[in-house]
Amino acid sequence: MKKAKIRRTILLLLVSLFLAQIAAPALSVPAYASAPSEQTSVTEDELTDPTKMPPPEETGSEKSAPTDDPPADKAPEESDKANEKSGTRYYSNNPDDFVIENGVLVEYRGSDTHITIPSTVEKIGQHVFSDKTFIEWVVIPPSVIEIDTSAFLRCTGLEGVTFSEGLEIIGNSAFQQCTNFQVASLPLSLAEIGDHAFWDCTSLQALYFKPDTYLYINQRAFENCAINELTLPADTWYIGKNAFKNNTSLTALNLPEGVRNVDDNAFRGCTSLIEVDLPGSLEIVPRGMFAECTSLETVVMRPGIIEIKGYTNDYYPGAFHGCTKLKSVTLPSSSYELGRYAFFNTPSLLSVIIPPSVTIMGERAFDEGQHLLIKGRIGSRAQSFAAENNNRFQGTLPPVDWINVKRLTGNRLQITW
Incomplete structure (x- = not known):
């Protein structure tokens, strides 16, 4: 009887344990739970020397976000290069x-x-x-x-x-x-x-x-x-040979008073230039300065200019050689020399006034022929040049206060100036 009761009690316990195991939630154990914990040992030197301390772990808030910016040692793209400053x-x-x-x-x-x-x-x-x-x-x-x-x-x-x-x-x-x-x-x-x-x-x-x-x-x-237009500074000390040669678009040139030294062929072949006004400070108009400026019509030279250079060879022609449309030239009273072929091949130049100060006129300083009328003082170099080159001449007498009239014998008068 007792044995039967014991067996029944044991059976009930086993059934209870079985049912309890089925009803209980499954417990998951982390993988690291079974691993022994590892501790990092830090020596005393490492505690006092920051360079030996292990680096701190980055937290989520401290991590830098990804960026598309170029590295600092790389030049930025062209679109980012420009900036305004002054x-x-x-x-x-x-x-x-x-x-x-x-x-x-x-x-x-x-x-x-x-x-x-x-x-x-x-x-x-x-x-x-x-x-x-x-x-x-x-x-x-x-x-x-x-x-x-x-x-x-x-x-x-x-x-x-x-x-x-x-x-x-x-x-x-x-x-x-x-x-x-x-x-x-x-x-x-x-x-x-x-x-x-x-x-x-x-x-x-x-x-x-x-x-x-x-x-x-x-x-x-x-x-x-x-170059379309050109204004040079008044303190331009020197303009070299061929400096602006063949600027075929140049229509306006301003050489202010103060410009002194211009070398040969400086503006040669500027075929769109129409008018030039040369300051007295220039003094000497060099060889070929405006040679072959085929649109040039008017030249004004201010008092102070003393010489207009003439031809040496094909590299250095007369100052206005080949200015085929030149119609008007004003020579200053300060000028005394016109070089050979200075105005050669200027068929549109029909009249020119040559002041009495001009005492030297080189060979064919102006074109030969009756088409050109030279106006000047009677008895001056202009008159003799016209005779030598078959030009027409229109003479003027000197001012009255220059004329000395002396009565000779009979009805004759002697006039000098």
Whole structure:
């Protein structure tokens, strides 16, 4: 009896345990729960030396968000380069693209189309940008004093340059054959423009000088350009040979009083030029200065001019040789010499007044023939020249107070002046 009761009790316990196991929720144990915990030991040195401390873990709020910005050592895109500063557009370029030695920029390694020269540069060296046809615009800061020989030679994509006050010298061939260069506004500080500096810049239409610039322009500096109008500073000390030759678009030229030294052929072949007014400060009109200016109609020369140079050879013709439309010439009372062939091949010139101060007239200073009427003082060199060259002559007597009348014997009078 007791055994049966014990068996029944055990059976009930087993059933109860079985039912309890089914009803109880399943317990999940984390994977790390069974792993022993690891502790990082920190020595005393590590506690006192921050460089030996393990780095702190980043929390969610401290992590930096992803960005599309370029790395700090990369140049930004072209669209982000331009910014305005004091009215001048500056561009950001990679400093590593510029090789600078003792203030001289000796090499450019970049490929930017718009460039700002670093402010540590005092001189742009020879050939630094030569033949880099991808360059479109350059900003030159006030620190730059000189642009050396051929610095931008044949940069055919270059449209313009921002020149800053401080620049003193533009070297030989500095911008030669930059055929897309359109506008040049030159600073007051500029003192010298070298040989061929802008030679063959066939798109250069606008050229501006500051009025008080003391300037020396070397030979062929602006030959074969497309300048429309030109006003030179009064303190232009020298204009070299062929300096503005073959600017066939030049229609207006202003040479103010103060311009002194102009060399041969300076404006030769400027075929659109119609009128010129030459200041007395010039003194000497050089060989070929306006030769072959085939649209030139009027020439006025102010008192102070003493000589108009004549022909030497085909490279150096007379000052106004081949001005086929020239109709009017005013010679000043200060002039005394007209060189040989000075006005040769000027078939439209029908009349000219030659003052008595002119005592030297070279061979065929004016064209031969009856079409030309020379007006001058009776007994002057103008009268004898007209006779030598088969020109018509219209004489004038000197002022009355110059005439000395002396009665001779009978009805004869002697008139001298």
